[in-house]
Amino acid sequence: xxxxxxxxxxxxxxxxxxxxxxxxxxxxxxxxxxxxxxxxxxxxxxxxxxxxxxxxxxxxxxxxxxxxxxxxxxxxxxxxxxxxxxxxxxxxxxxxxxxxxxxxxxxxxxxxxxxxxxxxxxxxxxxxxxxxxxxxxxxxxxxxxxxxxxxxxxxxxxxxxxxxxxxxxxxxxxxxxxxxxxxxxxxxxxxxxxxxxxxxxxxxxxxxxxxxxxxxxxxxxxxxxxxxxxxxxxxxxxxxxxxxxxxxxxxxxxxxxxxxxxxxxxxxxxxxxxxxxxxxxxxxxxxxxxxxxxxxxxxxxxxxxxxxxxxxxxxxxxxxxxxxxxxxxxxxxxxxxxxxxxxxxxxxxxxxxxxxxxxxxxxxxxxxxxxxxxxxxxxxxxxxxxxxxxxxxxxxxxxxxxxxxxxxxxxxxxxxxxxxxxxxxxxxxxxxxxxxxxxxxxxxxxxxxxxxxxxxxxxxxxxxxxxxxxxxxxxxxxxxxxxxxxxxxxxxxxxxxxxxxxxxxxxxxxxxx
Amino acid sequence: xxxxxxxxxxxxxxxxxxxxxxxxxxxxxxxxxxxxxxxxxxxxxxxxxxxxxxxxxxxxxxxxxxxxxxxxxxxxxxxxxxxxxxxxxxxxxxxxxxxxxxxxxxxxxxxxxxxxxxxxxxxxxxxxxxxxxxxxxxxxxxxxxxxxxxxxxxxxxxxxxxxxxxxxxxxxxxxxxxxxxxxxxxxxxxxxxxxxxxxxxxxxxxxxxxxxxxxxxxxxxxxxxxxxxxxxxxxxxxxxxxxxxxxxxxxxxxx
Numbered sequence: 001x002x003x004x005x006x007x008x009x010x011x012x013x014x015x016x017x018x019x020x021x022x023x024x025x026x027x028x029x030x031x032x033x034x035x036x037x038x039x040x041x042x043x044x045x046x047x048x049x050x051x052x053x054x055x056x057x058x059x060x061x062x063x064x065x066x067x068x069x070x071x072x073x074x075x076x077x078x079x080x081x082x083x084x085x086x087x088x089x090x091x092x093x094x095x096x097x098x099x100x101x102x103x104x105x106x107x108x109x110x111x112x113x114x115x116x117x118x119x120x121x122x123x124x125x126x127x128x129x130x131x132x133x134x135x136x137x138x139x140x141x142x143x144x145x146x147x148x149x150x151x152x153x154x155x156x157x158x159x160x161x162x163x164x165x166x167x168x169x170x171x172x173x174x175x176x177x178x179x180x181x182x183x184x185x186x187x188x189x190x191x192x193x194x195x196x197x198x199x200x201x202x203x204x205x206x207x208x209x210x211x212x213x214x215x216x217x218x219x220x221x222x223x224x225x226x227x228x229x230x231x232x233x234x235x236x237x238x239x240x241x242x243x244x245x246x247x248x249x250x251x252x253x254x255x256x257x258x259x260x261x262x263x264x265x266x267x268x269x270x271x272x273x274x275x276x277x278x279x280x281x282x283x284x285x286x287x288x289x290x291x292x293x294x295x296x297x298x299x300x301x302x303x304x305x306x307x308x309x310x311x312x313x314x315x316x317x318x319x320x321x322x323x324x325x326x327x328x329x330x331x332x333x334x335x336x337x338x339x340x341x342x343x344x345x346x347x348x349x350x351x352x353x354x355x356x357x358x359x360x361x362x363x364x365x366x367x368x369x370x371x372x373x374x375x376x377x378x379x380x381x382x383x384x385x386x387x388x389x390x391x392x393x394x395x396x397x398x399x400x401x402x403x404x405x406x407x408x409x410x411x412x413x414x415x416x417x418x419x420x421x422x423x424x425x426x427x428x429x430x431x432x433x434x435x436x437x438x439x440x441x442x443x444x445x446x447x448x449x450x451x452x453x454x455x456x457x458x459x460x461x462x463x464x465x466x467x468x469x470x471x472x473x474x475x476x477x478x479x480x481x482x483x484x485x486x487x488x489x490x491x492x493x494x495x496x497x498x499x500x501x502x503x504x505x506x507x508x509x510x511x512x513x
Numbered sequence: 514x515x516x517x518x519x520x521x522x523x524x525x526x527x528x529x530x531x532x533x534x535x536x537x538x539x540x541x542x543x544x545x546x547x548x549x550x551x552x553x554x555x556x557x558x559x560x561x562x563x564x565x566x567x568x569x570x571x572x573x574x575x576x577x578x579x580x581x582x583x584x585x586x587x588x589x590x591x592x593x594x595x596x597x598x599x600x601x602x603x604x605x606x607x608x609x610x611x612x613x614x615x616x617x618x619x620x621x622x623x624x625x626x627x628x629x630x631x632x633x634x635x636x637x638x639x640x641x642x643x644x645x646x647x648x649x650x651x652x653x654x655x656x657x658x659x660x661x662x663x664x665x666x667x668x669x670x671x672x673x674x675x676x677x678x679x680x681x682x683x684x685x686x687x688x689x690x691x692x693x694x695x696x697x698x699x700x701x702x703x704x705x706x707x708x709x710x711x712x713x714x715x716x717x718x719x720x721x722x723x724x725x726x727x728x729x730x731x732x733x734x735x736x737x738x739x740x741x742x743x744x745x746x747x748x749x750x751x752x753x754x755x756x757x758x759x760x761x762x763x764x765x766x767x768x
Contacts, residue, residue: 105611109666112616117754137612144612151614204664204688220666220692221615222752268599269658273687302661302686357599453608453663475662477601479631480608 070334072240073307074275077215077329081198089239097129098197098214100227103183104134106202106220108151113225124159125231131163131192132156133183136449139170142456146170163192173413173446181412181447184208184380188292189414191321195310195328200227204299205380205474211291212318213310213328218299238304240275241266242337245282247346252512254390255290256382256472256492258282258343259297260351264361265341272302274338277331282345283308288317289386296381297474300358350507352470353490356478364495367505373467375402375500376481377493378409378445379452382472385418387493392424392432394497398511401440403503407461408441409450416447441500454482463488470499585745586723587700589678591651593716593729594640595709596632600655601662602689604631606671608663615670622646624667625674638714640675647676652720654712655682659701660689666696673698679720681727681738683707694744697752702727703739 069086071079079086082093102110114122124130132152137145149167156164165186167179180186184205187193195213200206202224209216219233227233243262263270276298283291291308298306308314310328318326350364377383377391388410395402410416419432427435433444442461451461452473459482463469466485473481476488491499494508501511610627613620628648629640641648653659653672659682660668669692672680679700680693693701702720704727712718716731720738722745727736741748750756757763 106665108614109616112614113754116616142612148612148614202664204662206664218664218688220664220688220695222666222692222695222754226695226753268661269684269686272658272684299688302658304687453603455608456612457609475601475603477599477603477662478633480601480603482609484631484633 070332070336072275072331072335072337073213073277073309073329074215074240074305075237075335076331077196077198078235078237080196080329081215087237089237091237092234093237094232095198095235097200097227097231097233098194099129099131099187099192099199100224101131101133101183101187101192101199101201101203101206102224103132103136103201103203104138104145104148104152105136106224107132107155108148109221110202110224110228111151111155113222114228117225118229122229124161124228127160128162129231130159130161130228131187131190132161133165133180133186134167135181135183135186136453137455137459138167138448139173139446139460140456140458142458145456163190165190173416179413179447181410181415182380182383182449184292184296185384185411185415188212188288188317189321189412191318194318194322194324194326195314196326200224200233205296207298207303207305208292208296208380210295210298210306211288211308212314213307213330215305215307216295217305236273238273238275239338240277240331240335241271241303242277242279242331242340244340244342245278245280245345246342247282247344249282249285249345250348252350252494252507252509253345253348254492254494255286255293256490257348257351257495258345259294259300260353260358260361260490260492261343261348262341263297263301263353263359264351266301266359268300268357268359269302270359271298271304274303276301276303276306277337278306278308280342282343284311284313286313287386288313289384292384293381293387297358300474350492350495350509352495352505353476355476355487355489358475358490360476363507364491364498364505365507365509367489368507370489370505371468372404372470372489372499372503372505373465374404374463374469375406375496376409376451376461376469376471376473377407377496378411378450378461378471379473380411380449381452381474382493382496383409383411383415383450385415385422387472388415388419388432389422389424390493391497392427392435394494394501394508394511395435395439396424396427396430398498398501400501401438402500404500406436406439406441406500407451408436408444409452409461410444410447412447416444419444439501451481453480470496470505472496584723585700585741585749587720587745587749588722589651589700589720591678591718592649593652593654593712593714593718594629594638594648594650595654595712595714595716596629596636596656596659597709598656598683599658599661600632601686602660602665602668603662604633605629605660605668606665607631610671611665611667613667615667621670621674624671625676628671628675628677649676650714651676651678652718653677653680653682654709654716654718655680656707656709657683659683659685660693661686664688664692666692669693669696669698669701681708681720681736683709694747695753697748697750697755700741700745700748702741705737705739708736 075087081095134149165180167176169175193209193212197214199209199216204218206218295306354360423429445460463482463486466483468487470489498506498508613624626646681702690701719728725738747756
């Protein structure tokens with residue numbers, strides 16, 4: 001039978017027993033103060049096409065102030081995707097999915113469930129809305145890992161999937177023009193992230209795409225199997241926590257410091273089942289890559305998704321990346337937030353998350369006596385072009401060599417090319433790669449998830465001994481990068497680079513000021 | 514001894530528990546036979562139209578009715594394994610084992626043999642004994658935010674494949690909770706109060722879903738569980754697909 005008709009329209013609440021207690025909502029009275037981004041906000045009724053210049057139309061009165069049924073951004077995205085005029089946190093709705101992403105770790109299992117449940121000859125709901133990105137365990141001799149990429153390829157062929165970023169020659173990633181690397185960064189670079197859409201992925205850091213003002217969250221294999229067959233998912237509408245970040249960002253801070261500050265504030269479960277919305281003058285000043293860093297780690301606070309309102313920066317980034325029309329949405333002035341947190345970013349200092357939890361926050365300078373064994377720059381969180389530029393900036397400022405082994409794993413092939421070609425500002429035309437070599441770093445590894453999550457034993461830069469590592473990655477639970485007794489200090493690329501230069505956890509102001 | 518399952522489980526609100534003390538099953542010789550677990554979960558039940566649940570022959574006294582009613586009446590009895598707060602998915606199933614594909618039956622079993630192998634060495638009693646593939650602990654007692662970290666469905670799958678029937682935690686990370694329900698692998702239950710300090714690995718416990726109750730027979734203490742609500746029948750059925758077929762939400766048979 002037709003799979004699309006196999007879904008009952010019921011919105012029974014058989015998933016998500018939590019998220020009750022909405023009566024605890026505080027009707028925030030001070031939420032109209034940070035709407036300075038509105039000059040970039042498009043009229044929500046107009047379609048935005050990527051080739052258009054950013055719209056400068058002021059928001060019409062009907063989308064601010066006295067709106068009936070005011071909603072947050074996340075509520076609006078889910079309302080549109082579920083074809084409902086209005087949603088309230090706690091509502092369970094069937095949501096139409098715009099993009100489903102899967103990778104080599106969860107793809108094979110998701111396909112297995114899809115076939116078991118929909119039949120061996122079943123077809124996916126939309127061959128153009130599925131994006132398959134091998135990235136986790138690629139450069140390994142592990143046979144099962146290699147087989148899993150083969151399973152992806154077979155499924156893509158069988159289903160005629162449009163977007164598959166394949167790799168066949170593992171000896172040299174550069175001879176695989178289709179290969180990208182870390183899925184979340186590739187999704188952005190290849191134009192699969194668009195404002196107002198719903199993007200699901202079989203990876204917890206799928207929330208990264210919230211940087212584009214869309215709803216993005218991670219799901220399991222079974223849910224993904226269901227989405228493959230139907231294009232729909234049952235979701236509970238999350239209440240929203242709002243984070244207002246104002247003030248000029250000091251030049252020794254990066255978005256990683258901001259999100260470590262927030263996670264330290266609300267804990268690793270402080271946003272469980274909730275959406276995290278980031279606004280304020282600091283957020284408006286952030287580049288897309290920095291916004292991604294912010295949204296990437298909302299799952300480390302337990303968050304369901306994170307969002308940054310789309311603006312001129314977003315539209316500019318998307319130019320030439322997608323031809324699909326998109327329509328951004330924004331929180332109403334009267335929208336209700338569970339709570340609101342305000343930070344004066346100009347007063348923050350470089351941070352780390354100490355072992356073994358991302359909320360174990362400390363000032364980098366408080367940890368200056370912590371001797372380290374290695375530094376790792378990479379992952380969806382800290383392996384983007386600007387992350388490597390930041391590391392190069394610190395090395396350049398110091399003119400010194402690293403004192404501990406320093407491993408560099410560009411997230412994607414595009415990032416790798418940038419590392420080898422883009423001139424670092426103020427260096428007289430040197431590339432990151434040249435600066436890294438002069439500083440004595442290990443040669444940048446092949447793009448992918450690398451040692452962020454340990455992986456097979458032969459993974460490059462995997463922490464096989466009980467060492468102390470400063471890392472630009474996202475998690476530092478026991479065993480995350482390999483050895484169970486290893487200690488991971490999560491830090492910004494600035495702080496990681498400064499630490500590499502001293503062999504101790506180091507505040508980057510030692511080199512940047 | 515076997516008590517009829519209530520059909521109006523929804524009225525057992527966690528804030529207004531409506532328990533009958535007399536419903537605690539009396540101890541019998543078979544009751545103490547360990548490790549033993551009884552579950553209403555029967556993965557193939559709704560696919561085969563076989564209405565008989567699988568019963569553990571050495572443990573018939575505890576009642577259970579397959580979820581024809583709207584609430585879960587499952588109960589479990591066995592040894593507890595106790596863990597602390599923020600047990601993340603890397604501790605439940607380290608990333609190096611994620612090459613195993615859960616939908617492949619052979620690799621499903623193998624995943625189970627690695628369950629909780631990522632716990633640090635401070636956990637001296639291991640969840641799965643050396644050279645074993647299954648755990649003797651059918652109930653996990655945990656602190657807050659169990660299952661945080663990645664979205665890997667391998668985590669609840671590994672626990673279920675190892676023989677875990679239920680987890681009783683103070684709270685869960687969102688994706689782990691959802692994956693537990695959608696796969697039907699384990700019951701992610703929540704206690705009204707924090708209990709991980711009051712349990713010791715090896716304690717003997719019973720979970721009574723119909724009465725939202727956890728009994729620690731070793732200490733003699735009883736605890737109230739929060740209602741698992743509509744998620745219970747989904748797990749009873751063996752996951753969202755099995756449940757959706759049973760409820761007529763999707764077609765009953767795949768071609």
